[in-house]
Amino acid sequence: MNKELFKNKLGIIGAGNIGLSLILKLLEKGYPEDNIKLTYRGSIFTFEKLYDNNLVDMISDNARIVDESDIIILSVPPQAFKQIGDFGITDDKLVISFMAGISIDEIKKQTGSNNIIRIIPTGPDTILDSTSIAGAYPSNGLAEEFFKLWDMEYYIVGDEDKMDLMVLAGCLPAVYCKVDADSKENIDAIRKIAGDCTEFIELSQKAKNLVPKNNKDEFIEKFSTPGGITAAIIRSLDDGNDLYDSLLKGLERNKQVSNPENNLISPEAVADLIKK
Numbered sequence: 001m002n003k004e005l006f007k008n009k010l011g012i013i014g015a016g017n018i019g020l021s022l023i024l025k026l027l028e029k030g031y032p033e034d035n036i037k038l039t040y041r042g043s044i045f046t047f048e049k050l051y052d053n054n055l056v057d058m059i060s061d062n063a064r065i066v067d068e069s070d071i072i073i074l075s076v077p078p079q080a081f082k083q084i085g086d087f088g089i090t091d092d093k094l095v096i097s098f099m100a101g102i103s104i105d106e107i108k109k110q111t112g113s114n115n116i117i118r119i120i121p122t123g124p125d126t127i128l129d130s131t132s133i134a135g136a137y138p139s140n141g142l143a144e145e146f147f148k149l150w151d152m153e154y155y156i157v158g159d160e161d162k163m164d165l166m167v168l169a170g171c172l173p174a175v176y177c178k179v180d181a182d183s184k185e186n187i188d189a190i191r192k193i194a195g196d197c198t199e200f201i202e203l204s205q206k207a208k209n210l211v212p213k214n215n216k217d218e219f220i221e222k223f224s225t226p227g228g229i230t231a232a233i234i235r236s237l238d239d240g241n242d243l244y245d246s247l248l249k250g251l252e253r254n255k256q257v258s259n260p261e262n263n264l265i266s267p268e269a270v271a272d273l274i275k276k
Contacts, residue, residue, distance in 0.1 A: 005145050006031055011065030013084065014076035015040040017222055018098055020049055021124035022075065023058070025150050033058070037065050041080070062087075071096065071142070072111070077225045078102050078257040087111040096143050100167040100229050101257035104137075104160060117143045118163055120170040121152055123223040126210055133206045135166025135199060153206070155199040165200040167254050168193065168247055171230040172207035174223035175246075177216040178237045181208045189244035229253050 010026075012019050015038045023036060037060040040046045050056050065072065066087050071094045076084065078099040089095075089112035097107055097118045104116050121127060121134035130151035136143075139156045147154045157166060172181075179186055181204075194200040212219050224230040232253035236246035 002145060005149070006035065008070040008142075009035050009068060010037070010071050010073060011060070011069030012036065012038040012073045012075060013062060013065060014074065014080075014098075015046055015050060015055075016075065016077070016225075017124040018121075018127070019073070019075035020053070020055075021127040022073065022098075022150065023055060024053060025127055025130075029149055031149075037069065039065060041076075070094070071146075072113075074099055074107070077228065079225075079227055081110070084110070087113075089113045094140070094142055096146070100170070101254045103258060106258065115140075118160070119143070119147065119152075119154065120163065120166045121150075121154075122170050122173050122207065122210055123219075125219065125222055126173065127152070131210055133169070133203055133210070135163065135169055135203060137163050137166075155203065157197070157199050162197050162199065164251060164254055165194065165197050166203070167229055168233075168250050169200055169203035169207065171223070171233055171250060172204055173210035174220045174230050175233055175237070175243070176208055176211045177220055178234060179243050181211075186243045189242065189247065192244060193247050228257070 012023060019038065023038065026036065027033065036058050038058045039060055039062050050059065062084060066089060074095065074097040076099065078101045081099060081102055087110060092115035093113050095107060095111055095113045095116045097116060098121070100120060104118060107116050108114060117136060117138060117140040119134050119136040121132045126132040127150060132150065132152045134147070134152045134154040135157055136147070136154050137157050137160050157163065190201065190204045220234060224234065229250045233246045233250040236249040
């Protein structure tokens with residue numbers, strides 16, 4: 001393992017399911033606790049998880065994280081990104097975004113950094129058990145060292161537009177809890193959505209191996225953020241729509257979360273987000 005990698009000071013903004021799983025995996029690999037700081041939005045539910053995992057001493061604030069971190073990791077729900085405010089980064093500090101729907105240009109505007117990579121992995125449980133698959137853009141040597149440290153099997157796509165499909169790929173293990181991935185109709189739906197994106201086809205095949213045999217409802221819940229893309233797809237399936245139309249609903253929701261003016265969710269979803 002590259003000992004120099006462990007010298008980087010990490011600031012993780014968003015300690016929900018994804019953020020927490022990233023931290024726990026780093027600690028499992030021996031990453032120094034003193035080199036990890038985090039922020040969260042004050043949820044008592046999140047604090048209890050941090051307390052239970054002995055991570056309370058990592059709690060910091062956004063201003064300190066921006067000033068002191070070598071790498072900033074964005075793992076907030078995309079619906080909450082604008083609420084953080086401008087970062088005021090004046091150098092090209094590396095920013096790794098785990099947010100669906102928020103483009104690199106939008107992240108640049110708010111953070112000030114020109115050194116940004118997006119990655120969309122499968123859910124927190126797959127990160128913790130080292131089975132996560134992911135799509136990322138663009139290539140970045142330092143970020144990819146961390147992807148390897150997190151044991152992620154990742155694909156670098158050729159242009160950012162394909163990240164919309166990577167968002168769908170990240171949802172598929174939960175979606176496959178609801179549908180038969182091997183039915184002809186659903187195979188055709190995946191191919192139709194994929195177009196010429198071979199990475200999506202490959203990830204869709206690997207996603208089948210991540211479907212749990214038991215506790216599927218709990219698995220879906222951990223995958224889903226209220227008001228998010230997975231939730232939109234699952235809701236569409238529950239309403240009786242087929243996989244293709246439900247994936248289109250996911251793409252539609254992905255576009256909505258990228259636009260704050262359209263990014264409205266119900267009061268119930270807001271309450272659920274606070275719990276995350």
